[in-house]
Amino acid sequence: GAGVSQTPSNKVTEKGKYVELRCDPISGHTALYWYRQSLGQGPEFLIYFQGTGAADDSGLPNDRFFAVRPEGSVSTLKIQRTERGDSAVYLCASSSTRDEQFFGPGTRLTVL
Amino acid sequence: AQKVTQAQTEISVVEKEDVTLDCVYETRDTTYYLFWYKQPPSGELVFLIRRNSFDEQNEISGRYSWNFQKSTSSFNFTITASQVVDSAVYFCALSWNSGYALNFGKGTSLLVTP
Numbered sequence: 001g002a003g004v005s006q007t008p009s010n011k012v013t014e015k016g017k018y019v020e021l022r023c024d025p026i027s028g029h030t031a032l033y034w035y036r037q038s039l040g041q042g043p044e045f046l047i048y049f050q051g052t053g054a055a056d057d058s059g060l061p062n063d064r065f066f067a068v069r070p071e072g073s074v075s076t077l078k079i080q081r082t083e084r085g086d087s088a089v090y091l092c093a094s095s096s097t098r099d100e101q102f103f104g105p106g107t108r109l110t111v112l
Numbered sequence: 113a114q115k116v117t118q119a120q121t122e123i124s125v126v127e128k129e130d131v132t133l134d135c136v137y138e139t140r141d142t143t144y145y146l147f148w149y150k151q152p153p154s155g156e157l158v159f160l161i162r163r164n165s166f167d168e169q170n171e172i173s174g175r176y177s178w179n180f181q182k183s184t185s186s187f188n189f190t191i192t193a194s195q196v197v198d199s200a201v202y203f204c205a206l207s208w209n210s211g212y213a214l215n216f217g218k219g220t221s222l223l224v225t226p
């Protein structure tokens with residue numbers, strides 16, 4: 001079956017602009033996670049959804065970052081007033097309850 | 113607080129050598145889960161193994177084996193008879209509960225040369 005998909009694969013934007021990153025989880029997976037991976041580092045947790053609600057958003061760095069999952073499937077990570085430090089690969093993962101997380105290919109965000 | 117340390121930043125071996133990737137973790141939870149993921153040059157993280165804190169049995173899967181020792185808070189990963197296709201970055205991760213956020217180490221970059 002299809003894995004986790006993320007769009008776009010690459011996004012270049014200018015400092016101060018707004019961006020949206022999309023994640024399509026594996027069908028039937030109730031849990032969805034967003035991580036951010038900077039060059040040479042391990043993925044860093046941002047937010048976790050169980051169904052439609054954010055079960056844990058403790059990893060969001062500040063209020064410029066927001067994520068939604070309105071119907072319990074697709075999720076969108078939204079970044080306002082982007083800064084150069086937001087440049088990273090944004091990874092999405094999904095899982096069935098208490099199973100391992102399956103990761104998507106990521107969106108590489110570059111803020112100029 | 114949870115922390116995962118992968119002290120080896122880069123390892124280079126010649127094909128067919130055995131190689132062990134170290135992972136040391138810190139947690140105050142009595143129940144926790146440990147994971148290994150592989151990130152090949154293509155970038156997509158691939159799940160390798162999950163272990164819970166109550167199961168200290170070592171595991172072998174083909175050329176891969178894992179050694180979990182609670183006494184030293186370590187969860188090491190060994191590749192036997194390495195192959196060029198094993199070249200990747202390997203991440204160890206920790207979660208206080210399966211299905212929750214993963215805390216990743218910084219990864220070990222493994223290069224296997226012919």
